[in-house]
Amino acid sequence: MHRYLFIFFLFSIFLHARIVEYHLTVAEKTITLGNKTSTGLAINDSIPAPTLEFTEGDVARIHVTNSLKKEATSLHWHGLLLPNNQDGVPYLNTLPIAPGELFTYEFPLTHSGTFWYHSHFGLQEQRGLYGGIIVHPKKSNTAAYDRDYVMVLSEFTHEDPKAIMRTLMRSSNYYSIRKGTMQSIAGAIKQGSLRDYWQREKSRLLPMDVSDIAYDAFFINGLSTQYLPAKANERIRLRIINAGASSYFYINSAFPNMTIIAADSNDVQPLKTEQLLLGMGETYDIVVTMPANGAFEIRSTAQDISGHASLILGNGLLHQAKDLSRPNYYNMDNMLNQALDIDDDPLHPHSSPYKFLRALKKTTYKNATSSRSIDLHLTGDMERYRWSFNNKTLYEESTISVKRGEVLRINLVNDSMMHHPIHLHGHFFRMINEAGDYSPLKHTVDLPPMGSRTIEFLANEHGDWIFHCHLLYHMDAGMARVISYDDHGADHQPNLGPSAREPWYWMIDGVAQTNMTMGMASLMWGRENLNLDWEHGMVEDDDHSEENQFVWSHYFNPNISSLAGYRFSLHDSEENHFFVGVRYRLPYLIKSEISFNDELDGRIALSKSFQISSRLSLMTRVQHDTSDLWEYGANMEYTLNKNYGLSGGYDSNHGWGVGIGFHF
Numbered sequence: 001m002h003r004y005l006f007i008f009f010l011f012s013i014f015l016h017a018r019i020v021e022y023h024l025t026v027a028e029k030t031i032t033l034g035n036k037t038s039t040g041l042a043i044n045d046s047i048p049a050p051t052l053e054f055t056e057g058d059v060a061r062i063h064v065t066n067s068l069k070k071e072a073t074s075l076h077w078h079g080l081l082l083p084n085n086q087d088g089v090p091y092l093n094t095l096p097i098a099p100g101e102l103f104t105y106e107f108p109l110t111h112s113g114t115f116w117y118h119s120h121f122g123l124q125e126q127r128g129l130y131g132g133i134i135v136h137p138k139k140s141n142t143a144a145y146d147r148d149y150v151m152v153l154s155e156f157t158h159e160d161p162k163a164i165m166r167t168l169m170r171s172s173n174y175y176s177i178r179k180g181t182m183q184s185i186a187g188a189i190k191q192g193s194l195r196d197y198w199q200r201e202k203s204r205l206l207p208m209d210v211s212d213i214a215y216d217a218f219f220i221n222g223l224s225t226q227y228l229p230a231k232a233n234e235r236i237r238l239r240i241i242n243a244g245a246s247s248y249f250y251i252n253s254a255f256p257n258m259t260i261i262a263a264d265s266n267d268v269q270p271l272k273t274e275q276l277l278l279g280m281g282e283t284y285d286i287v288v289t290m291p292a293n294g295a296f297e298i299r300s301t302a303q304d305i306s307g308h309a310s311l312i313l314g315n316g317l318l319h320q321a322k323d324l325s326r327p328n329y330y331n332m333d334n335m336l337n338q339a340l341d342i343d344d345d346p347l348h349p350h351s352s353p354y355k356f357l358r359a360l361k362k363t364t365y366k367n368a369t370s371s372r373s374i375d376l377h378l379t380g381d382m383e384r385y386r387w388s389f390n391n392k393t394l395y396e397e398s399t400i401s402v403k404r405g406e407v408l409r410i411n412l413v414n415d416s417m418m419h420h421p422i423h424l425h426g427h428f429f430r431m432i433n434e435a436g437d438y439s440p441l442k443h444t445v446d447l448p449p450m451g452s453r454t455i456e457f458l459a460n461e462h463g464d465w466i467f468h469c470h471l472l473y474h475m476d477a478g479m480a481r482v483i484s485y486d487d488h489g490a491d492h493q494p495n496l497g498p499s500a501r502e503p504w505y506w507m508i509d510g511v512a513q514t515n516m517t518m519g520m521a522s523l524m525w526g527r528e529n530l531n532l533d534w535e536h537g538m539v540e541d542d543d544h545s546e547e548n549q550f551v552w553s554h555y556f557n558p559n560i561s562s563l564a565g566y567r568f569s570l571h572d573s574e575e576n577h578f579f580v581g582v583r584y585r586l587p588y589l590i591k592s593e594i595s596f597n598d599e600l601d602g603r604i605a606l607s608k609s610f611q612i613s614s615r616l617s618l619m620t621r622v623q624h625d626t627s628d629l630w631e632y633g634a635n636m637e638y639t640l641n642k643n644y645g646l647s648g649g650y651d652s653n654h655g656w657g658v659g660i661g662f663h664f
């Protein structure tokens, strides 16, 4: 009987609901910025996409036409509770929209607030497919504010995101050099942080950077500076949406303070603050009051302080937000303090305002049948750019199963040195904080480096929902799980689509010098590397003039990998042998390798790279063979650009030489 009543109820909603229609067309758009031009993706020729407005209780009917020539697309409605098959995660929830096709999304708007939408297909989000959504409450409290503005924060690059992903996978220093955040011995001395530098190397941690990529520009609503009208004494609601693909943003302003009134669309107890940190996918609604005269800046600054965008409210004398200073990256304590939630004063928060967020009503779940708790570690290998949960990517372990009716509590523990914004589709979760029963409801939670947070949600849906890091490149690398309801039976496998595997990449690194050439060509995917290594002397008469090897290596974790391969010489077939071995990363990031060939001859090799200045590196290596002599060498390289460097050095077999380093 209840079921029929429920269906009748649903019908009556649809019958009486206002249907609000939008027509959206996804197409390429030429973008000119500086003196460069590239091709981005736009909706209705606009980046960001047009803001969609609804009122709670409406039904959204959104017709999406894919006008791309070759690529499919799929739009996700971020933060909205909607039917599983409208969620827009390709294959898992909604079939992708093929080139030239139209798809109509339709769902009821069950709750009000600030949301956004973006492509969930491949890396399209980075190219411009994102926009804001406002759902007005049924009874709007118009007295609370005089103006209502959306601030869509984003970053821009002329580079193709697929090329960016490859640059990240090959662990290139290029972006850090471009941004001036490259860590080096000289830089550490200048900052008085040499001890911190060696301490980090001793603990086998790669230099951390708050963001992976160097961007060409940062925007608010697609502009570096946007001017919007505002009059004296007006109260202005700003709906701030971080639509960046990989940038956290600080918000600060020239106003004496800002009042947070909602987080991730849910109203919170008004909280005054001077600064905010937003992870990708998070939204905050803030209210500011215009002073008697003047124009006031609200600034969105990339977390690595590599650039910012501004919104200027009002006219007259401009009051600017203060410049934020770059943190000392060498000092780990400084970075890790963020993890400890040490802030006691909400007006001067260290990072996010999480500690002080408090819901207006109790958020505890009354109707849960049971509750369960799991631990989820945020894990990554910076060198190979492999990101995962509990050291397994989505492709190695795809699901977390839930029982309908239970409360699932997830203890998120960040084992990495980066921030990760973790986003759950189709649900709000309680972010457990000091507010206890009044812990705020959110859909995206920031995990600072080495920090931990607990979230819990009531499993009141059906089907499969994705749960992932909202850093686009981390998600693409596999930092995701499917929250899978048990209603499909025990052997249910979520549909991740035909290309649901870890991507493979190739790369070449080497030097060509007057004395020798050496290097490697690699094919890498998941935990595997297939390498062709070469070393050839340019001087013909020495008997160690050449050695090549094919090696397959399997990475158990960032520190240990196994090797199996074949060493060969093009000139001397007696030198050809199969071998097996182990590679191990020692403290101070020293790479060690032990291997044995088919005649049980052993070899041990050590190598260590020193970053002297941001562009100058020194690579040293020493090797001993039981049937052979010692071999050692040192090579300097000065980075010129992403692909080339000047190199020179000494090798015990090949002598002195100079030339170029190449990296593709």
Ligand SMILES: [Cu+2]
Pocket: 387, 419, 420, 421, 469, 470, 471, 474, 475, 479
């Ligand atoms: Cu991440």
